[in-house]
Amino acid sequence: MSTKDNGVAITEPVKDPGLPEHLPRPTDVDPAQARRSERQISAMFGIATVLLLAFCVAYFAIDRSETFLGFSASNFTLGATLGGALLLMGVGIIQWAKKLMGDHEIIEMRHAVASSDEDRAAVLEDLNTGINESGFGRRPMIRNSLLGAMGFLALPAVVMLRDLGPLPHDEDKTVWKKGMRVVNDVSGTPIKPSDLEVGSLVNAEPAIMYETDADGQPVLEGTALLQAKSKAAVIMVRMRPEDITPSKGRENWGIDGILCYSKICTHVGCPISLYEQQTHHVLCPCHQSTFDLADNGKVIFGPAHRPLPQLPLAVDSEGYIVAVSDFPEIVAPSYPRLAHDQKKLDEKS
Amino acid sequence: MTDTEYTNIEDTGLGKKAGGPVEWLDDRLGLAGMAKKNLRKVFPEHWSFMLGEVALWSFVVLLLTGVFLTFWFQPSMNETVYNGPYNPLHGLTMSQAYASTLDISFSVRGGLLIRQIHHWAAMLFVAAMMLHMLRVFFTGAYRKPREINWLIGVGLLSMGLVEGFAGYSLPDDLLSGTGLRFVDGLLRSIPLVGSYLESFMFGGEYPGDVIIPRLYMAHILLVPALLLGLIGAHMLLLVYHKHTQWPGPGRTEKNVVGYPMLPVYAAKAGGFFFVVFGFTALMGAILQVNPIWAYGPYNPSEVTAGSQPDWYMGFSEGAIRLMPNWESTIFGFTWSWNIFIPGVGAMGLLFTALGAWPFIESWITGDKREHHLLERPRNAPVRTALGVAGMTAFAVLWIGGGNDIIATKFHLNIYTITKTLRIGLFVFPVIAFMVTKRICVGLQRQDANSILHGYETGVIERTPSGAFSERHAPLPAEIQYTITTHDRLPMLEAPAEADKNGVAAPHSRAAKLRARARKFYYHGAVDKPTVEDVHHAEEHLGEIAGHPVELGDDFQGVSETGVPRVH
Ligand code: HEM
Ligand code: FES
Numbered sequence: 001m002s003t004k005d006n007g008v009a010i011t012e013p014v015k016d017p018g019l020p021e022h023l024p025r026p027t028d029v030d031p032a033q034a035r036r037s038e039r040q041i042s043a044m045f046g047i048a049t050v051l052l053l054a055f056c057v058a059y060f061a062i063d064r065s066e067t068f069l070g071f072s073a074s075n076f077t078l079g080a081t082l083g084g085a086l087l088l089m090g091v092g093i094i095q096w097a098k099k100l101m102g103d104h105e106i107i108e109m110r111h112a113v114a115s116s117d118e119d120r121a122a123v124l125e126d127l128n129t130g131i132n133e134s135g136f137g138r139r140p141m142i143r144n145s146l147l148g149a150m151g152f153l154a155l156p157a158v159v160m161l162r163d164l165g166p167l168p169h170d171e172d173k174t175v176w177k178k179g180m181r182v183v184n185d186v187s188g189t190p191i192k193p194s195d196l197e198v199g200s201l202v203n204a205e206p207a208i209m210y211e212t213d214a215d216g217q218p219v220l221e222g223t224a225l226l227q228a229k230s231k232a233a234v235i236m237v238r239m240r241p242e243d244i245t246p247s248k249g250r251e252n253w254g255i256d257g258i259l260c261y262s263k264i265c266t267h268v269g270c271p272i273s274l275y276e277q278q279t280h281h282v283l284c285p286c287h288q289s290t291f292d293l294a295d296n297g298k299v300i301f302g303p304a305h306r307p308l309p310q311l312p313l314a315v316d317s318e319g320y321i322v323a324v325s326d327f328p329e330i331v332a333p334s335y336p337r338l339a340h341d342q343k344k345l346d347e348k349s
Numbered sequence: 350m351t352d353t354e355y356t357n358i359e360d361t362g363l364g365k366k367a368g369g370p371v372e373w374l375d376d377r378l379g380l381a382g383m384a385k386k387n388l389r390k391v392f393p394e395h396w397s398f399m400l401g402e403v404a405l406w407s408f409v410v411l412l413l414t415g416v417f418l419t420f421w422f423q424p425s426m427n428e429t430v431y432n433g434p435y436n437p438l439h440g441l442t443m444s445q446a447y448a449s450t451l452d453i454s455f456s457v458r459g460g461l462l463i464r465q466i467h468h469w470a471a472m473l474f475v476a477a478m479m480l481h482m483l484r485v486f487f488t489g490a491y492r493k494p495r496e497i498n499w500l501i502g503v504g505l506l507s508m509g510l511v512e513g514f515a516g517y518s519l520p521d522d523l524l525s526g527t528g529l530r531f532v533d534g535l536l537r538s539i540p541l542v543g544s545y546l547e548s549f550m551f552g553g554e555y556p557g558d559v560i561i562p563r564l565y566m567a568h569i570l571l572v573p574a575l576l577l578g579l580i581g582a583h584m585l586l587l588v589y590h591k592h593t594q595w596p597g598p599g600r601t602e603k604n605v606v607g608y609p610m611l612p613v614y615a616a617k618a619g620g621f622f623f624v625v626f627g628f629t630a631l632m633g634a635i636l637q638v639n640p641i642w643a644y645g646p647y648n649p650s651e652v653t654a655g656s657q658p659d660w661y662m663g664f665s666e667g668a669i670r671l672m673p674n675w676e677s678t679i680f681g682f683t684w685s686w687n688i689f690i691p692g693v694g695a696m697g698l699l700f701t702a703l704g705a706w707p708f709i710e711s712w713i714t715g716d717k718r719e720h721h722l723l724e725r726p727r728n729a730p731v732r733t734a735l736g737v738a739g740m741t742a743f744a745v746l747w748i749g750g751g752n753d754i755i756a757t758k759f760h761l762n763i764y765t766i767t768k769t770l771r772i773g774l775f776v777f778p779v780i781a782f783m784v785t786k787r788i789c790v791g792l793q794r795q796d797a798n799s800i801l802h803g804y805e806t807g808v809i810e811r812t813p814s815g816a817f818s819e820r821h822a823p824l825p826a827e828i829q830y831t832i833t834t835h836d837r838l839p840m841l842e843a844p845a846e847a848d849k850n851g852v853a854a855p856h857s858r859a860a861k862l863r864a865r866a867r868k869f870y871y872h873g874a875v876d877k878p879t880v881e882d883v884h885h886a887e888e889h890l891g892e893i894a895g896h897p898v899e900l901g902d903d904f905q906g907v908s909e910t911g912v913p914r915v916h
Pocket of ligand 1: 408411412414415416418419422451453464465467468471472474509512513514515517518519520566569573576636641744
């Protein structure tokens with residue numbers, strides 16, 4: 001029987017027929033069946049034991065360099081024996097529960113989660129007594145000053161986090177400088193314009209990444225090198241000069257169709273890599289932002305907003321390609337003060 | 350071996366002595382009172398109740414294999430030159446984190462297996478949590494009094510994602526570094542404070558040299574501790590509330606029917622742990638996962654095409670890929686909506702919506718009663734349809750996360766895929782909602798019909814006048830009962846609940862909104878027949894519409910040839 005919102009009682013069309021009667025399993029009535037199940041299950045546990053021993057033998061016997069059907073033989077054997085043993089044990093235990101353990105469903109009554117009204121009243125009363133005895137309400141000065149102190153307890157916790165790292169700095173700078181050579185990122189060798197054919201792309205870095213100081217130590221290494229790379233890596237392409245549509249002020253940033261762009265995507269900073277010579281488009285493999293290198297690195301598609309920053313190029317006295325300056329635009333993913341920093345850069349130039 | 354030789358445990362020497370330790374422990378802990386209630390605690394059975402167990406056991410597998418990995422893994426970004434057994438990387442400079450992961454894979458016997466089990470178990474863990482959550486959602490198991498456990502579940506899922514992501518970043522290979530680069534961009538996109546967060550998290554400029562040790566701490570201490578605590582609370586509440594059950598004969602809101610914890614449930618659940626562990630071990634044996642040696646050490650100026658996060662981050666990746674490139678300058682600051690909205694916003698929206706749903710639903714329905722019987726998805730058409738719509742949006746984003754792979758595998762244009770999915774994100778969920786609701790309502794109608802008219806037996810009868818009709822027979826009483834246990838629809842006309850509990854004034858804005866939400870929630874749903882409906886059908890529909898006629902207990906339906914099957 002249930003009621004509608006308006007309180008009218010409605011009789012349900014079907015009465016609860018009650019729990020269905022318990023049907024015996026084959027193993028309950030036929031001792032032969034039960035014995036068969038018993039044998040099967042113990043066999044599973046027996047095989048599991050053998051597999052676990054085999055695991056230990058394989059651990060010592062199989063050389064790590066051996067392969068089997070293209071797998072590492074060691075990995076395959078260890079995994080197969082361990083996995084097989086575990087599966088057999090699991091299936092065996094479950095079979096035991098299903099076929100041989102008592103299978104009578106039992107009924108447990110539920111109780112309302114809420115406590116009785118008396119209990120609730122008693123708790124409330126205890127709470128109130130406690131609060132009253134503490135004088136929490138009667139002495140607001142103590143209360144409020146304690147709450148205040150508690151609040152300020154958060155300060156040391158937050159302040160202590162200050163030394164997690166330095167304040168952000170130099171987000172608008174990279175290691176590129178006027179006159180720094182653009183070098184091949186594999187060999188570290190400087191590049192002449194004649195090394196680049198139309199349609200080609202080279203991954204390049206600033207020369208400083210391969211320089212050593214007076215003691216023969218690299219100028220940049222370890223973390224500093226990774227940090228420099230994550231901002232200063234570039235790609236250099238050569239296209240037919242007539243294909244390029246430089247925006248105002250960029251007419252002489254290239255050398256005879258050779259242009260240099262930041263390799264770090266302005267979206268979240270993946271190194272872009274997939275270049276299509278026909279269209280001069282370069283695609284970022286992470287989220288497919290596409291930039292047009294013939295058109296000032298403009299975003300053609302995808303979630304990146306800013307164009308790829310371009311590095312102005314020149315040729316030094318020995319005929320190698322060098323940077324004219326650091327990037328006039330900020331590289332790598334955007335950050336809150338970017339607009340501000342960019343304005344300062346623009347004013348300087 | 351035979352039953353005749355068997356003596357009950359209390360009559361054996363061991364059984365007689367067992368009283369001793371039990372007494373000793375109870376003298377000190379006094380737990381017999383609690384154990385009395387719980388050793389034979391009832392757990393109802395259904396296949397879908399296993400999903401949570403898979404999640405639990407894969408977490409245990411993660412703990413076991415994770416501890417193993419910590420024996421060899423070195424969470425350091427200091428550089429070292431590799432000279433281990435994997436020749437292609439010989440002489441390369443790399444972080445110790447990467448080198449030690451290579452060692453685990455090539456120098457530690459069984460190390461690769463443990464790594465692979467760990468990674469498969471991680472993916473299974475999150476998958477099982479999600480499926481478990483869907484089960485709870487679609488059956489309404491989160492309703493009062495279980496809202497808190499639902500919230501704990503939402504916390505577990507979010508922590509699971511964080512844990513998995515932190516683990517994925519540890520080996521410091523090219524893929525995991527690419528993932529970290531994304532985190533860096535994401536942090537930077539946070540309005541106003543982005544650069545500070547980046548600098549504090551990475552200990553300076555990206556990538557810095559502290560992020561891996563810090564993530565390691567999170568991965569093996571902070572997040573597992575939180576997960577463990579939440580799992581403990583989740584289990585305690587489960588036992589305390591007692592498991593929900595499917596409606597059926599003898600199963601009511603007031604009882605719980607099933608197998609006792611000791612022995613059957615403990616054996617099944619315990620056995621299942623071995624199955625999950627064994628399954629992940631076999632996967633570790635034959636399915637390669639995260640072959641970090643193939644990617645090479647992290648280098649911020651290199652990336653592999655087709656970079657993919659683990660599957661459970663796919664929806665977030667997709668949101669990032671589908672987002673248009675909005676960025677604006679306001680008050681002299683740069684606001685990177687293109688990253689912030691999909692990166693922080695999508696996650697935030699997902700978890701907020703999940704956490705809020707039980708409360709929203711009970712606000713709409715005004716239902717403040719306890720529920721221990723599960724609801725069949727069809728009997729809550731709007732909830733079910735909303736769930737499917739949410740899954741559809743998730744799927745669209747997830748597919749978006751693999752748009753490059755789809756493009757290369759199926760030779761499609763990547764831009765077309767992306768644009769289609771951008772629209773699809775808004776259109777497909779609406780379609781899914783409408784279709785699902787129709788299906789639910791159709792099933793409800795079918796249920797009602799089968800009560801009123803029984804089921805079609807396939808027996809064709811010919812009346813003396815020559816007309817043909819199909820004989821209908823009543824469903825077995827158990828099934829009839831099972832499909833009529835759910836609540837009746839409330840009356841919609843009166844803005845009902847408001848006056849009853851006297852909270853919202855009937856004509857307030859909130860009350861009107863709520864009345865509209867109620868209408869939306871119950872619109873189109875089909876109620877189960879009343880006794881009068883059944884009588885009416887019996888009296889008036891008898892011959893014409895084929896009112897059920899008893900065919901006798903031994904009737905088993907008909908074979909394809911129309912001959913009644915009798916056993
Ligand atoms: C609870 C959920 C957990 C998840 C979702 C998870 C996930 C992951 C993932 C995806 C990886 C990358 C694995 C690979 O590259 O093969 C990983 C690595 C690792 N995990 Fe976990 N993990 C969890 C718990 C733990 C625990 C409890 C520990 C230790 C107490 C641990 C220790 C490690 C270690 C040392 C590594 C890095 C070594 C390596 O990749 O070989 N994990 N984890
Ligand atoms: S990082 Fe290049 S598109 Fe996202």
